[in-house]
Amino acid sequence: MSEQLDESFETLLRYMRDARGFDFTGYKRTSLTRRVRHRIEQLGVTSFEDYLDVLQASPEEFAALFNTILINVTAFFRDPAAWEFLRAEVIPNLVSARGGDQTIRVWSAGCASGQEAYTLAMLLADAMDPDAFRQRVKIYATDIDEDALTEARGASYDERAVESVPPDFLERYFEHVGNRYVFNKDLRRAVIFGRNDLVKDAPISRVDLLVCRNTLMYLNAETQRNVLRRLHFALAPAGVLFLGHAEMLLSHSDKFAPVDLANRIFVRAAGSRSELTRVEAPDPRTERQGSLTGLAPIRDLAFAASPVPQIVVTGQDTVAMINHQAEVTFGLSARDIGRLLRDLEISYRPVELRAYVEQAKVERRAAKIADVSWERPGAETTWFEIHVNPLVDSENGLVGVSVVFFDVTANRILVEKVVQTNGQLESAYEELQSTNEELETTNEELQSTVEELETTNEELQSTNEELETMNEELQSTNDELHTINETLRERTGELDDAKTFLGSLVNSINVGMIVLDREMRVVSWNGGSEELWGMRAEETTGVPFTNLDIGLPIEVLKPLIGNAFVDPQATGQALVQAVNRRGRRIEVRVTCSSFRSVDGVVSGALLMVESEEPPDR
Known part of the structure; x- marks a missing residue:
């Protein structure tokens, strides 16, 4: 049964990846399963199979699911001690090392709603001259969650969100607008937000x-x-990596060296080599001069007739050109020209293109995406190598981005054959190595012991990470409860105001007003009644009206009250002799009508008692 549940969950993950391009297959199953179960329980769904049916029938459910999975728990200066070390030790060294006019490049990966990226901007601005900051600093802030990125670009936060910002920073770098705090516009220009999936997208x-x-x-x-x-590839020589306090890198000492292990700050290890390959783009600004005229139609025809699928996107992400081979291969047409790239299936299938296009626009550098498979029903798998090239003019102004799909299926088949041949050669070589294996046995036993110790260490690290994950989930839940509590507090205040208003209204009536329920118990007793009979509301509320000894002939009033209980429209009057609170005989006029609820149901009787004589002096 457990295997069946696991398989149904994996099927759900694959559908999310194929339908929306969100690949969670590399996430830890314990916390991921817990978050997805939390969402399906909210909907009252009982199994992953049923929830998959919900996603297929209601695509808008994806947004709610991603908001549940992507726990965007973040804050300004989260873990203050670590940020203080970064401010006091790391940033001054970075600014000093990057002297002159050199650009300082910063990447906030998994930036959520932007607090982390803006924290970096404040610390760097504080360490530099404002003009130098604007000219030299570029902060790239990326996340997989588009909704969180939209919130981050707005740079507007409520009072609770900025509680952790030091008061002097809050005054210098935020503008108080209404009940919101908006981050400084000049600093905001240095922060560039974009979507990037750390698991599969090209790193900055x-x-x-x-x-x-x-x-x-x-x-x-x-x-x-x-x-x-990928993070190692992204770092410049001597570049600094800043992790969360549950992330240790104990098994990656060949790539990263600790600067301050307690605060999880590391540096790219000296002499370490990246396992990824940089792709250098040719200079797109090279101008070719010629004396030929009327070349535009020839260029258009050559583009359309190219045997390689190609599309061109403007700087505003609008599809500007599609050649014939791209139409045939990916099912596009001339009607797609003028549409936004994100509205076309080719933007995320066979690969998520938008991050590469955004990177090409920001960095003015070409990117190459290798080994991209394209599977179509009834056809063999096609393999592409995709080139994403920025199109810039002579002044380095961005005109657009070209995306070219090179079919490398034949090359891949050839490579597989070569690999197969190599496998045969390796088999022969392994026979020659059998003699050496006996000598390596002792070494392997020692290595096995080391690996067992490393495995135990990794298990402890995994447990620590799982506890941190649960802590963030609890923090997210606490934020939700805080919001609910604020709403209830506001509602309670509104109810108190309404109650005070009604009490003032009732006591402002100069005549006696008595409200009875259907059992003739006193529900309301105003100040006019207290003045007439000398009994306070606390003494009469909840007491049967017939038990009150107030000098009012209640037996005479019973028919009026009974009629009010029966007929919602009935209103009766009686002029009776009574004795007031001073023991003096007076004549009072009693008006009795039905007391009705909002929906018109009779819930009691309303008595208005007015003295026909002037008040006592």
Whole structure:
């Protein structure tokens, strides 16, 4: 049964990846399963199979699911001690090392709603001259959650969100607008937000400071290794990596060296080599002069007739050109020209293109995406190598981005054949190595002992990461409860105001007003009644009206009250002799009508008692 549940959950993950391009297959199953179960329980769904049916029938459910999975728990200056070390030790060294006019490149990976990226901007601005900051600092802030990125670009936060910002920073770098705090516009221009999936998208390169906090702990060991290779590639020589306090890097000492282990700050290890390959783009600004005229139609025809699928996107992400081969291969047409890239299936299938297009626009550098498979029903798998090239004019102004799909299926088949041949050669070589294996047995036993110790250490690290994940989930739940509590407090205040208003209204009536329920118990007794009979509301509320000895002939009034209980429209009057609170005989006029609820149901009787004589002096 457990295997069946596991398989149904994996099927759900694959559908999310294929339908929306969100690949959670590398996330730890314990916390991921817990978050998805939390969502399906909210909907009253009992199984992963049924929830898959919900997603297929209601695509809008994806947004709610992603908001549940992506726990965007973040804050300004989260873990203050670590940020203080970064401010006092790391940033001054970084600014000093990058002297002159050199650009300082910072990457906030998994930035959520932007607090971390803006914290970096404040610390760097504080360490530099304002003009130098605006000219030299570039902060790239990325996340997989588009809704969180939209909130981050707005840079507007409520009072609770900025509680952790030091008062002097809050005054210098935020503008108080209504009940919100808006981050400084000049500093905001240095922060560039974009979507990037750390698991599969190309990393930003030549980064001096890379902040990736409390993100790795959600990933399984294999995916962590893959992401760390990308982060290592992203860092410039001597670049600094800042992780969350549950992330240790104990098994990656060949790539990263600790600067301050307690605060999880590391530096790219000297002499370490990246396992990824940089792709250098040719200079797109090279101008070719010629004396030929009327070349535009020829260029258009050549583009359309190219045997390689190609599309061109403007700087505003609008599809500007599609050649014939792209139409045939990906099912596009001339009607797609003028549409936004994100509205086309090709933007995320066979690969998520938008991050690469955004990177090409920001960095003015070409990117190459290798080994992209394209599976179509009834056809063999096609393999592409995709080139994403920025199109810039002679003044380095961005005109657009070209995306070219090179079919490398034949090359891949050839490579597989070569690999197969190599496998045969290796088999022969292994026979020659059998003699050497006996000598290596002792070494392997020692290595096995070391690996067991490393495994135990990794299990402890995994447990620590799982506890941190649960802590963030609890913090997210606490934030939700805080919001609910604020709403209830506001409602309670409104009810108190309404109650005070009604009490003032009732006591402002100069005549006696008595409200009875259907058992003739006193529900309301106003100040006019207290003045007539000398009994306070506390003494009469809840007491049967017939038990009150107030000098009012209640037996005479019973028919009026009974009629009010029966007929909602009935209103009766009686002029009776009574004795007031001073023991003096007076004549009073009693008006009795039905007391009705909002929906018109009779819930009691309303008595208005007015003295026909002037008040006592």
